[in-house]
Amino acid sequence: MTPADDKKALHIQITQPASKQSHFSLDINLQLPSTGVTALFGPSGSGKTTILRHIAGLEVSNSSHIRLDDTIWQNSQTSLPPHKRPIGFVFQDANLFEHLTAEGNLRFAMKRAKKDQSVISYHDVIRLMDIDSILAQYPAQLSGGERQRVAIARALLIQPKLLLMDEPLAALDETLKQDILPYLEKLCRRANIPIIYVSHSLDEVIRLADHMVVLDKGRVVEEGDIHTLLGKLGTSFSRYQDASVVVVGTVTRHSPEWGLSWLTIGNQAIAFKQGNEALGEPVRLRIQSRDVSITLDKQDGSSILNRLTAVVDDIERDPKDPSQTMVRLMIDNTAILAKITAFSAHQLALQKGQSVIVQIKSVAVLS
Amino acid sequence: MHLTSEDIDAIWLTLKLASLVTFLLIIISTPLAWWLARTQSWLKGPINAIVAMPLVLPPTVLGFYLLLFLSPQGAIGSIMSNMGLPPLPFSFTGLVIASMLYSLPFVVQPIQNAFLAIGKGPLEAAATLRSSPLNRFFYVAIPLARPGYISAAILGFAHTVGEFGVVLMIGGNIASETRVISIQIYDHVEALEYGQAHTLSLLMVAFAFIVLAFLYGVQKHQKSKAVSGGLL
Numbered sequence: 001m002t003p004a005d006d007k008k009a010l011h012i013q014i015t016q017p018a019s020k021q022s023h024f025s026l027d028i029n030l031q032l033p034s035t036g037v038t039a040l041f042g043p044s045g046s047g048k049t050t051i052l053r054h055i056a057g058l059e060v061s062n063s064s065h066i067r068l069d070d071t072i073w074q075n076s077q078t079s080l081p082p083h084k085r086p087i088g089f090v091f092q093d094a095n096l097f098e099h100l101t102a103e104g105n106l107r108f109a110m111k112r113a114k115k116d117q118s119v120i121s122y123h124d125v126i127r128l129m130d131i132d133s134i135l136a137q138y139p140a141q142l143s144g145g146e147r148q149r150v151a152i153a154r155a156l157l158i159q160p161k162l163l164l165m166d167e168p169l170a171a172l173d174e175t176l177k178q179d180i181l182p183y184l185e186k187l188c189r190r191a192n193i194p195i196i197y198v199s200h201s202l203d204e205v206i207r208l209a210d211h212m213v214v215l216d217k218g219r220v221v222e223e224g225d226i227h228t229l230l231g232k233l234g235t236s237f238s239r240y241q242d243a244s245v246v247v248v249g250t251v252t253r254h255s256p257e258w259g260l261s262w263l264t265i266g267n268q269a270i271a272f273k274q275g276n277e278a279l280g281e282p283v284r285l286r287i288q289s290r291d292v293s294i295t296l297d298k299q300d301g302s303s304i305l306n307r308l309t310a311v312v313d314d315i316e317r318d319p320k321d322p323s324q325t326m327v328r329l330m331i332d333n334t335a336i337l338a339k340i341t342a343f344s345a346h347q348l349a350l351q352k353g354q355s356v357i358v359q360i361k362s363v364a365v366l367s
Numbered sequence: 368m369h370l371t372s373e374d375i376d377a378i379w380l381t382l383k384l385a386s387l388v389t390f391l392l393i394i395i396s397t398p399l400a401w402w403l404a405r406t407q408s409w410l411k412g413p414i415n416a417i418v419a420m421p422l423v424l425p426p427t428v429l430g431f432y433l434l435l436f437l438s439p440q441g442a443i444g445s446i447m448s449n450m451g452l453p454p455l456p457f458s459f460t461g462l463v464i465a466s467m468l469y470s471l472p473f474v475v476q477p478i479q480n481a482f483l484a485i486g487k488g489p490l491e492a493a494a495t496l497r498s499s500p501l502n503r504f505f506y507v508a509i510p511l512a513r514p515g516y517i518s519a520a521i522l523g524f525a526h527t528v529g530e531f532g533v534v535l536m537i538g539g540n541i542a543s544e545t546r547v548i549s550i551q552i553y554d555h556v557e558a559l560e561y562g563q564a565h566t567l568s569l570l571m572v573a574f575a576f577i578v579l580a581f582l583y584g585v586q587k588h589q590k591s592k593a594v595s596g597g598l599l
Contacts, residue, residue: 058491082494083502089495095488099510108506112497158496 009034010162010194013065014054016218026050026218032211034069037188037195039209039226041202047218048198049092052164055196056089057082068162086114088155090165094147096139102150103135109157117159119193128190129153129183145176149183156187163195169204184208185366206230206246206286207366231328231335243326244288245337246366251277260305266332268308272363284366291361292338294327296348298357306360310336312350317342329358336360374567376543377551384459384547385527388466392474392523393516395467400475401508404482419472426469430536433465437537455537462538462545469533474523481515482508517585525578529571 010032018025026047032038040048053059055066057073057080066074073080096105110122126132129149139147148168155163168184169177181204188195188208199205205212205226212229214222222229230245247270253262254274262269263283270285277283298307310329318324325345327338336358350356370378403415421429435441437455439448448454455461485508493503509516531549538545540554548567555564 056495058494081499082491083497083499085495087495089492091488091492093488095492097489097492097507097511099513108493108498109496114497154496164495 009069010055010196011065011067012051012055014051014061015063016050016054016061024050024218026054028215028218028220030213030220030223032194032196032213034194036210037191037197037208038211038213039205040196040198040213040215041200041205042215042221043200045217046215048200048215049166050218051215052089052166052196052198055162056087056164057085058089086117086161088158088160088163090148090152090155090163090168092167093171094139094144094151096142096147096151096154098139101136101138102131102142102146105139105150105154106135106157109154113157113159117161119159119191120156122157125153125156128186143176144172145180148172148180152183152187161193163191163193165195165197167198167200169199169201181207206244207284227335231337243290243337243339244286245335247285247287247334247336249283249285251279251281251283254279265308265334268331270308270360270363271305272365275365277365286364286366287336287360288362288364289326289337289339291363292329292336293359293361294329294338294340294344294348294350295357295359302359304359304361306358306363308358308360310356310358312352312354312356314352315345315350317345329356331358370566371563373542373546374551374563377546377548377567378570380459380543380545381528381547381549384462384466385524387463388470388527389474389520389523391463392467392470393478393520396471396475396478396519397509400478401482401504403475403479418475421469422472426530426532427536429469430465430533433461433468433533433537437461437464457537457539457541457545459544462534462547465533465537466527466530469530470523470526473526474519477515477519477522478512479515481512484515485511514585518582521578521582525575528574 011030012032013029014026016024016026024045024047028047028051040051042048050059054061054064054074060074060079062076062079064074066072068086072078073085096102097108100108106122106125120128126135129152131146131149131153134142134146134150139150142150148171152165152168155165169180172180184204185207188197197205197208209226212222212224212226213220214229227246227248230243247263247265249263249265251261252264252269255261256274259274260271261274261277261283262271263285272283272285275283308331310331312327313330313335314328316326318326323342325340325342327340327345327350329336329338338358348356399414399418403411403418434456437444437447439445439454444454444456455464489507489511490503493507494500498506528547529549530547531553534545534547534550535553538547538550540546540550546554548571552564552567552571555561555567
């Protein structure tokens with residue numbers, strides 16, 4: 001990071017030694033980007049929620065340093081109380097005020113918002129979260145998904161400089177999750193403030209985040225841009241059951257006749273099911289490693305549409321399951337993972353730098 | 368069935384006493400209940416016990432010690448008489464103080480339980496919405512504890528109306544000053560005026576029924592354990 005960048009970012013250094021009450025200790029030092037969505041990802045007990053609570057000031061440790069841009073929130077001398085930090089916080093279980101209607105909850109935030117910062121207007125947030133019809137209802141009358149949407153709207157209406165989200169979907173069942181994810185995606189794509197999103201679901205992280213911090217037992221395991229991180233071998237994800245990569249690009253072609261669209265990588269293109277994206281609009285595709293196979297020559301007469309030329313970049317045998325091998329392939333500058341059997345890798349005699357054909361059986365559009 | 372002017376006086380005095388005691392207790396109990404609901408201090412146990420003591424002590428014991436403390440020779444009474452203040456025993460003010468002690472647990476405990484029932488979630492949410500500690504106390508904690516306040520007020524009022532032993536010990540039997548309904552009923556019975564005793568007693572029975580029926584009604588409506596404060 002250059003010194004100029006250095007000022008415009010969230011610096012978090014938290015040390016919390018293990019105590020008599022708990023074995024858990026936290027020792028992290030992070031510089032998070034001042035734009036986009038950063039995911040804190042890890043299993044439960046990895047400390048991701050604790051980090052978020054430290055950033056919000058809901059938990060305090062004297063030996064921590066937390067700074068946004070050039071304002072110190074926490075160091076050994078000062079500790080800004082939570083109500084003085086310019087944050088919005090979305091809790092796992094919404095935490096709406098039960099004595100106020102949905103609208104009353106939003107007004108609570110608006111009344112206390114700093115007037116000098118404008119992130120979103122009341123009308124925009126209501127449209128974004130689609131809560132116009134439920135404003136008059138009390139939290140007890142709302143479904144879990146509706147409550148969470150109101151909670152997100154409330155956190156935005158405080159006009160924060162930083163939005164913290166603590167597993168906002170974890171308390172919802174799978175159907176509700178799928179209902180609310182599109183709202184989160186819209187929010188994450190449009191927000192003009194940095195968002196820190198805590199989750200233990202790789203699926204959510206892939207759909208929402210730009211940047212990612214992987215935590216385990218209170219330590220940072222990996223950190224980086226989500227596309228690079230997901231495309232790397234030897235990371236915790238490449239051994240993950242659903243190891244996948246995210247390909248980002250713009251829509252370059254439509255075929256209404258076949259209901260397909262194309263995204264260009266270098267001088268090749270990946271076809272996917274046509275959605276609402278217009279030409280030139282950004283699109284994120286998720287490609288799972290188990291849907292990618294490798295051949296040495298282009299087989300015409302295959303039903304698989306996406307057959308692209310790629311270069312083998314790295315090969316790693318799965319240490320946990322020796323029958324499997326993960327191969328990283330580069331299509332231009334985009335990494336794709338292929339999970340093939342170790343036997344196939346041997347039969348094909350795959351070498352680093354070798355040019356092969358990848359066949360992608362299915363592609364999922366994320367947003 | 369008719370009420371004598373002395374009966375009316377007693378009813379009026381009782382209502383005045385119960386209203387004043389309830390009002391003062393709500394004010395005093397709010398910070399006390401808040402502290403008891405949040406503190407980690409070792410003092411929590413002893414203070415809780417002191418607040419709850421009127422629940423188990425015979426009212427006569429409470430009245431007896433109050434009499435000792437408040438009489439012009441007592442620890443507090445002597446200071447007051449040195450300051451030129453009138454003695455508290457056998458006065459309306461003395462009765463208010465005694466009733467407040469006697470009804471304290473009935474007001475503190477429902478409010479305390481209501482504060483506990485809020486949990487830290489809504490207060491943390493308020494903190495992240497730029498609400499200062501005092502602001503979130505008045506705009507989040509107290510409104511959310513409303514069911515607790517309702518039952519605290521009802522129980523505090525009703526319990527003060529129903530007291531007898533403490534009044535007899537510290538208040539005596541002075542018309543329009545300390546002669547509340549329960550004392551008036553006792554007087555009627557002593558004087559073998561059973562008809563008069565019946566009228567007042569039936570009024571008390573009706574009052575108790577209506578109050579408790581209302582309380583349980585509120586409780587059912589609110590679906591909250593906080594309403595009765597665990598006392599009922």
